[in-house]
Amino acid sequence: MEGGPCPRPSPGPGRRTSGRPRHGRAEVGPVNATTGERWVFHQGEFARARDVTLGPGTQGLHYGTGVFEGIRSYAAADGDEALLFKAKEHYERLHASCRLLRLDLPYSPDELVEVSRELVRRNGLTGDAYLRPLVYKLALEPGTPFGVRLSGVSTSVTILAMPMGDYSRAEGIRCAVSSWRRVPDASLPARAKITGAYANNALAVDEATAAGYDDAIMLNQGGSVAEASTANVFVVRSGEVATPGPDSDILLGLTRAAVMRIIADETGVSVTERAVPRSELHTADEVFLTGTGCQIVPVTEIDGRPVGDGTPGPLTTRVREVYRRAVRGADPRYRHWTTSVGLGSRADARV
Numbered sequence: 001m002e003g004g005p006c007p008r009p010s011p012g013p014g015r016r017t018s019g020r021p022r023h024g025r026a027e028v029g030p031v032n033a034t035t036g037e038r039w040v041f042h043q044g045e046f047a048r049a050r051d052v053t054l055g056p057g058t059q060g061l062h063y064g065t066g067v068f069e070g071i072r073s074y075a076a077a078d079g080d081e082a083l084l085f086k087a088k089e090h091y092e093r094l095h096a097s098c099r100l101l102r103l104d105l106p107y108s109p110d111e112l113v114e115v116s117r118e119l120v121r122r123n124g125l126t127g128d129a130y131l132r133p134l135v136y137k138l139a140l141e142p143g144t145p146f147g148v149r150l151s152g153v154s155t156s157v158t159i160l161a162m163p164m165g166d167y168s169r170a171e172g173i174r175c176a177v178s179s180w181r182r183v184p185d186a187s188l189p190a191r192a193k194i195t196g197a198y199a200n201n202a203l204a205v206d207e208a209t210a211a212g213y214d215d216a217i218m219l220n221q222g223g224s225v226a227e228a229s230t231a232n233v234f235v236v237r238s239g240e241v242a243t244p245g246p247d248s249d250i251l252l253g254l255t256r257a258a259v260m261r262i263i264a265d266e267t268g269v270s271v272t273e274r275a276v277p278r279s280e281l282h283t284a285d286e287v288f289l290t291g292t293g294c295q296i297v298p299v300t301e302i303d304g305r306p307v308g309d310g311t312p313g314p315l316t317t318r319v320r321e322v323y324r325r326a327v328r329g330a331d332p333r334y335r336h337w338t339t340s341v342g343l344g345s346r347a348d349a350r351v
């Protein structure tokens with residue numbers, strides 16, 4: 001499909017017929033249900049979202065010189081508590097992204113986890129929620145001339161928190177292989193979550209949704225599978241489970257790592273990290289996506305062709321179930337992936 005538009009989807013069971021958001025995304029409520037206020041962490045303090053302003057000279061806005069993360073908070077399976085999933089790992093990745101853009105992040109990953117716990121508490125997010133830490137170039141320092149640059153520019157840190165339910169569709173989604181190639185590591189490293197780089201993802205999503213699909217799968221410059229717009233790709237065929245490796249121009253997803261662990265534990269089979277040719281998408285028994293937002297979602301159709309028999313495959317379903325229990329602290333094997341927020345009667349428990 002290189003250079004061409006996404007094919008029109010064939011009518012199928014998974015076909016979208018309404019203006020339903022991509023992956024069936026849930027509505028994001030902006031306020032604390034109890035107080036009507038929404039708290040953010042901004043420039044070193046907790047502030048009400050409506051009091052936060054950014055100037056028109058904000059450098060990250062001009063040049064896409066910011067980095068971000070997405071972290072989920074889950075209502076614990078045994079109630080009365082929220083759990084952050086892989087929070088420290090997300091903040092370690094944020095630090096790595098910052099180093100790439102010379103962003104001066106003055107908080108350690110542990111401190112950022114503490115800020116996140118407090119933010120969830122302040123917003124009264126007892127149900128499933130999402131945190132969006134954002135670090136970005138703010139203002140030119142005195143003596144720094146106007147223009148695109150990484151040095152001589154101050155850094156700002158803002159963290160948002162919002163309710164966000166489970167929007168991944170158990171019945172699967174329909175994807176198109178995008179005509180937009182994933183930015184190569186030699187141009188704009190996909191391994192960092194750089195705000196400006198997401199224009200690449202946005203183009204791919206826009207093309208796919210305009211053609212009636214749910215999401216895009218992007219190839220890299222070499223023509224093999226890179227990743228979906230905000231998720232990693234796994235293919236299952238004849239007992240082998242493969243996923244594009246670190247040299248495939250991907251973000252090394254934290255969900256991807258969790259799923260690789262789960263598959264090894266559940267099946268005794270290690271996931272192979274290797275180049276995945278496009279044709280494997282069409283010959284696979286199962287394809288699924290992994291990401292903080294979508295979690296684990298079966299792909300049941302690609303470019304108008306069913307994946308396998310066109311329904312979620314057994315491995316996808318099994319991994320999805322284990323993951324769903326793990327993120328809520330219900331699987332002792334993976335309890336170390338979660339951090340208690342400290343809500344309600346368990347405020348002092350399990351930090």
Ligand SMILES: Cc1ncc(COP(=O)(O)O)c(C=O)c1O
Nearest residue numbers: 230231232251253254255291292
């Ligand atoms: C481009 C891209 N790939 C993959 C992922 C999945 O990464 P993770 O599992 O860490 O959320 C994301 C989401 O953060 C993403 O934006």
